[in-house]
Amino acid sequence: MPRFSAPKSFGLLSGLLAATALSITVHAQPRPAVVDPPEPAEVAGHVAKAKQIAGDNPLLSKMARDDYWCMKPSVSSKVVVDALNGAKIHAPGQFFDNLYLLGTTFVGMFVLKTSDGLIAWDALNSDEDMRTIFEPGMKQLGLNPADIKLMIVTHGHFDHFGGAKYMQDKYKTPVALSAVDWDTMLKTPGRANGPTPPARDRVLADGEEIKIGDTTVRVVLTPGHTPGTISSIVNVKDAGQMRTMAMWGGTAFPNTSAAVEQMRQSALKLRDAARAAGAVGILNTHAFFYDMVERKAAQGNGPNPLIIGADATQRTMEIKAECLAAQVAWSKALGR
Ligand SMILES: [Zn+2]
16 A cells, blocks of 8 residues: 655645646555456446447546556556556645645545535545645645544545544544444555554444535445445535535455445446436546546636536446446456
């Protein structure tokens, strides 16, 4: 698992979503390259179906064709390793009127400004990240970490909970995970070298609604990436208008075919929740999976590119589910 060390010069960053990211040191454990088994018979059909769902939408086509989800194991595993090894700090970015992303090109955290304090999702990799990325970034955004009313940790991997204990200790931030992933945190591979998990605090249940000020977060448990991954349906403001977004909580493929199948079902569950809520876009704290920073940076005077519409939002999750069906077959072929 990754640990990042940020350079002392982070404070020099200027401008939201600046393209000038700084190199940081990555201490990733070397992983052996994945060798592809012969392609299982059912893969081609699922990939073709994913492309069909994408139709002529460029964003969805890329997702179905060459993003990660439908790729063979040697390629998809390299996407993650390359993102990890090439991780750079990006300037804090404003995705919506009241939603900010702080972090690296590999993993970030969202901070949402409600009419009654802040909500955060995830906590980067470590205490050091909080000191060198989060705190300076919040200062740059004019936000106070002490105003975070709830920190939702999407799942119990330490590139998501790394700085949660720091937040508890320094700011008395309430930290929430699913019941299952409070336990997952204690079992994360590489724990010995990883950060100390936060003290057990709030538990979020499937379907729970959290209201803070003018904002409602609906918790959607989407197991697969971890047994207790949390996705969220949340309202944000865009150019003064309330919009609903679906935040997918777990990203990379898990390492058993049973868990990949669970993730496939969870993708459809989030599709259904997005449909019911009228969600018009997807968010993820691994923003590189959806080119979110690049898409937002290219907005110019046009509409917010992170709003893709209800239909494309649901189709995103359907493409993901179709690709995950292909990944179940690959995973079995790898003997997992
Ligand atoms: Zn994870």
